[in-house]
Amino acid sequence: MSAPPINKMARIVGIDLGTTNSLVAYVDEDTGLPVVIADGDDRRLLPSIVGFTPDGLVVGEAARRQLARRPADTVYSVKRLMGRGWEDVKDELRYFPFKVLPGEGVVKLAVGGREVTPPEVSAIVLRALKERAEAHFGEPVEKAVVTVPAYFNDSQRQATKDAGRIAGLDVVRIVNEPTAASLAYGLHRLGQGVIAVYDLGGGTFDISILRVKDGIFEVLATNGDTHLGGDDFDRVLMLWLLEDIQARHHAELDRDCVDLAHDNEIMQELRLAAEAAKIRLSAEERTTLTLPLAGFTYHRVITRAEIERLLDPLVARTLGPCRKALADAGLAPAEIDQVVLVGGSTRVPLVRRRVQELFGKTPHSQLNPDEVVALGAAVQAQILAGGITDMLLLDVTPLSLGIETLGGIVSILIPRNTTIPTSAREMYTTSVDGQTVVDMHVVQGERELVKDNRSLARFELRGIDPMPAGMPKIEVTFLIDANGILQVQAREQRTGKAASIEVKPAYGLTDADVERMVEDSFTYAEADVETRLLIETRNEADTVLTHVGRALRQAGPLLGAAERQTIEAAVAALRAAREGDDRDAIRERTTELNHATEHLAEAMMDAALKGALGTRRADEIMENS
Amino acid sequence: MTDFFEVFGLERTLAIDGAALQRRFYELSRRWHPDFHGAASAEAQARALEESARVNAAYRALRDPLARVGYLIQLEEGRATAALKPKAPPALLAEMFEIQEALEEAKAGPLDDAARAALTEQRAGLEARMAEAAARIVGPLSAAWDAAAPAGRPAALNALKDALATRAYLRTVIDDLTAALDPTDATASPGPPERVGGRGGHVGAPHQ
Numbered sequence: 001m002s003a004p005p006i007n008k009m010a011r012i013v014g015i016d017l018g019t020t021n022s023l024v025a026y027v028d029e030d031t032g033l034p035v036v037i038a039d040g041d042d043r044r045l046l047p048s049i050v051g052f053t054p055d056g057l058v059v060g061e062a063a064r065r066q067l068a069r070r071p072a073d074t075v076y077s078v079k080r081l082m083g084r085g086w087e088d089v090k091d092e093l094r095y096f097p098f099k100v101l102p103g104e105g106v107v108k109l110a111v112g113g114r115e116v117t118p119p120e121v122s123a124i125v126l127r128a129l130k131e132r133a134e135a136h137f138g139e140p141v142e143k144a145v146v147t148v149p150a151y152f153n154d155s156q157r158q159a160t161k162d163a164g165r166i167a168g169l170d171v172v173r174i175v176n177e178p179t180a181a182s183l184a185y186g187l188h189r190l191g192q193g194v195i196a197v198y199d200l201g202g203g204t205f206d207i208s209i210l211r212v213k214d215g216i217f218e219v220l221a222t223n224g225d226t227h228l229g230g231d232d233f234d235r236v237l238m239l240w241l242l243e244d245i246q247a248r249h250h251a252e253l254d255r256d257c258v259d260l261a262h263d264n265e266i267m268q269e270l271r272l273a274a275e276a277a278k279i280r281l282s283a284e285e286r287t288t289l290t291l292p293l294a295g296f297t298y299h300r301v302i303t304r305a306e307i308e309r310l311l312d313p314l315v316a317r318t319l320g321p322c323r324k325a326l327a328d329a330g331l332a333p334a335e336i337d338q339v340v341l342v343g344g345s346t347r348v349p350l351v352r353r354r355v356q357e358l359f360g361k362t363p364h365s366q367l368n369p370d371e372v373v374a375l376g377a378a379v380q381a382q383i384l385a386g387g388i389t390d391m392l393l394l395d396v397t398p399l400s401l402g403i404e405t406l407g408g409i410v411s412i413l414i415p416r417n418t419t420i421p422t423s424a425r426e427m428y429t430t431s432v433d434g435q436t437v438v439d440m441h442v443v444q445g446e447r448e449l450v451k452d453n454r455s456l457a458r459f460e461l462r463g464i465d466p467m468p469a470g471m472p473k474i475e476v477t478f479l480i481d482a483n484g485i486l487q488v489q490a491r492e493q494r495t496g497k498a499a500s501i502e503v504k505p506a507y508g509l510t511d512a513d514v515e516r517m518v519e520d521s522f523t524y525a526e527a528d529v530e531t532r533l534l535i536e537t538r539n540e541a542d543t544v545l546t547h548v549g550r551a552l553r554q555a556g557p558l559l560g561a562a563e564r565q566t567i568e569a570a571v572a573a574l575r576a577a578r579e580g581d582d583r584d585a586i587r588e589r590t591t592e593l594n595h596a597t598e599h600l601a602e603a604m605m606d607a608a609l610k611g612a613l614g615t616r617r618a619d620e621i622m623e624n625s
Numbered sequence: 626m627t628d629f630f631e632v633f634g635l636e637r638t639l640a641i642d643g644a645a646l647q648r649r650f651y652e653l654s655r656r657w658h659p660d661f662h663g664a665a666s667a668e669a670q671a672r673a674l675e676e677s678a679r680v681n682a683a684y685r686a687l688r689d690p691l692a693r694v695g696y697l698i699q700l701e702e703g704r705a706t707a708a709l710k711p712k713a714p715p716a717l718l719a720e721m722f723e724i725q726e727a728l729e730e731a732k733a734g735p736l737d738d739a740a741r742a743a744l745t746e747q748r749a750g751l752e753a754r755m756a757e758a759a760a761r762i763v764g765p766l767s768a769a770w771d772a773a774a775p776a777g778r779p780a781a782l783n784a785l786k787d788a789l790a791t792r793a794y795l796r797t798v799i800d801d802l803t804a805a806l807d808p809t810d811a812t813a814s815p816g817p818p819e820r821v822g823g824r825g826g827h828v829g830a831p832h833q
């Protein structure tokens with residue numbers, strides 16, 4: 001299957017830059033199989049979360065732990081903002097606890113006392129993966145294949161490439177996530193035939209239909225929604241919990257003048273609790289949620305049936321794109337030989353059921369849905385490195401590419417689902433005598449009117465020799481490369497002169513922007529290991545302090561005076577230690593405070609359960625749930 | 626303009642063995658796809674990109690028998706795009722007039738059950754006609770082109786053009802009916818791309 005490369009090229013790794021988690025993988029030369037690289041603690045997934053602290057950056061698990069502590073400075077799900085403008089995202093911004101500003105074209109995030117763009121945040125995640133791979137190989141890693149949702153448009157792909165550049169990675173190929181997954185499966189598990197890849201991740205949904213034959217993976221059609229995923233599941237559940245809490249505890253909330261919806265920290269905790277409950281309910285029929293809040297504890301049993309009612313409209317939104325992709329491929333559901341599930345959200349039983357109903361067959365999910373995209377990216381990397389020569393991926397462009405014509409109507413040059421690379425040529429001329437500049441507007445999308453589509457860029461053809469109107473013949477070539485990214489070339493045919501093109505990306509960074517960010521990224525270096533550990537320890541201390549603070553406020557009657565004094569002393573000791581730089585001291589004081597509050601925690605839990613479920617004790621309930 | 630039949634080493638005939646075409650497409654893809662030229666010189670990479678774009682465009686133009694006819698007409702007439710005007714078949718004019726009237730009414734207000742049933746039935750009838758037209762194009766009319774002596778080719782080409790124009794007309798009326806019957810579905814789904822009269826043959830073809 002894989003032969004050693006004849007001209008050994010530089011190592012290329014495969015990266016899945018996900019909404020929720022990111023991974024790096026490579027193909028093992030000995031076995032010919034793709035492998036995910038773990039970090040020093042044997043963790044394979046890197047949460048795509050970046051924390052900005054006064055002491056430096058934290059990435060991944062460390063950043064995840066400070067989500068509820070420093071909501072305003074901890075960026076998650078930034079993939080949803082990649083290559084997007086203010087108008088695209090303004091409606092969902094109120095759910096993000098960090099501040100997003102309308103930049104020029106691209107949005108900006110105001111975090112940690114500075115402004116950064118989404119590609120810069122993604123670059124921090126990419127750099128962490130690059131370092132992880134370098135630690136594994138013991139040598140520099142400079143080239144990568146990076147995956148994107150198949151339904152990403154040109155701006156979103158370009159933003160991903162920019163992120164790579166800022167991270168010091170040469171992104172040799174952008175590959176679509178569902179097609180990458182098919183490569184990972186294709187190695188051993190799929191025979192010939194037509195397959196459908198259903199990819200529901202943290203923030204995006206893709207469906208791709210492929211024909212696999214003689215080592216060729218030919219994408220027939222793709223469709224999707226770049227704003228639909230597990231994040232949306234969590235949000236619906238979070239809002240439902242919020243309503244439920246407000247309904248059940250309005251007395252306490254009114255008494256303490258607490259506005260849950262406007263408390264960033266509580267909303268983050270609620271979001272994380274919703275996510276955790278969703279995950280538990282994929283394996284169990286019911287789960288118990290206990291959430292200590294300001295002045296009271298929220299306690300609730302949630303059943304799978306309950307959340308399925310809430311999630312069903314979201315899951316239903318994936319079926320339309322599936323049907324469209326089938327129609328574009330000219331196939332009926334019954335003509336699909338195999339269905340493959342990709343992305344963490346396909347663990348939700350309701351999703352599996354709906355997919356099975358649509359295609360009428362049991363979907364494949366043997367490969368870990370969190371890892372399969374990275375594994376496929378590694379396979380594609382190995383193909384590009386010359387290590388695999390019998391497999392070839394023929395992908396398509398997901399959206400039609402067109403230019404604006406008179407009256408704001410789109411003239412389509414390259415229809416959606418055209419195999420890439422592909423090109424189209426158009427002739428332009430001038431409309432006034434002596435005109436030396438011609439404008440054009442490139443759009444992407446399926447709608448008839450320019451205003452309903454995504455504006456990709458405006459191009460100015462310059463340096464046209466002054467001639468009577470209609471005389472110049474300028475040939476413009478639109479080329480979509482194997483990354484699905486647009487390149488434009490122009491030539492004046494009479495003089496043979498290449499006309500110069502000035503590209504103004506509508507939602508992208510200019511080359512100068514990216515250069516500057518590459519420079520800046522060195523000054524925004526990640527905190528060193530010691531500082532990072534210190535930040536983590538402090539974050540953990542902060543979490544404990546917050547919880548104890550809340551518990552003390554609401555648990556007055558449960559505590560004796562002596563016990564309260566002990567706890568207050570431990571709190572004071574931890575607060576003092578937290579101000580210093582002695583990591584061990586902070587950790588010891590944290591442990592001590594935890595010990596001091598053990599009885600309080602038990603008492604509260606018991607009181608909460610009694611309150612919620614009558615007089616049964618906590619251990620009884622645990623046994624029965 | 627580039628002759629996509631030549632890309633696959635084929636004559637300008639409409640009878641093409643689909644499986645053989647796909648095999649040849651895969652062979653040419655393996656030869657030219659940029660994935661296999663990553664270590665080559667910049668010049669060779671640019672060549673691979675261009676060739677692979679051409680192979681893809683050629684396969685798109687020829688793989689579907691109906692799209693193939695559209696491309697042939699375009700190639701024979703030396704046009705950049707297959708801007709084929711939909712044309713109402715004379716034999717159906719009276720019936721079409723009736724449908725247009727019903728459509729106008731449907732736009733004016735909500736459909737009652739009887740009107741809905743009538744429009745649905747008409748749409749089914751038109752769909753059957755469209756399928757007939759397609760069968761005639763890829764069947765006898767295509768065979769007539771392949772068999773025609775050089776002198777008979779213009780007539781064979783015209784017959785293909787007329788049949789394609791009729792089919793395109795039926796397509797638009799069916800789309801209008803679908804939009805009237807189920808407005809949400811019509812806006813949500815633009816339907817599969819219409820290959821006939823599409824712009825698959827655009828590569829290498831400057832506007833005139």
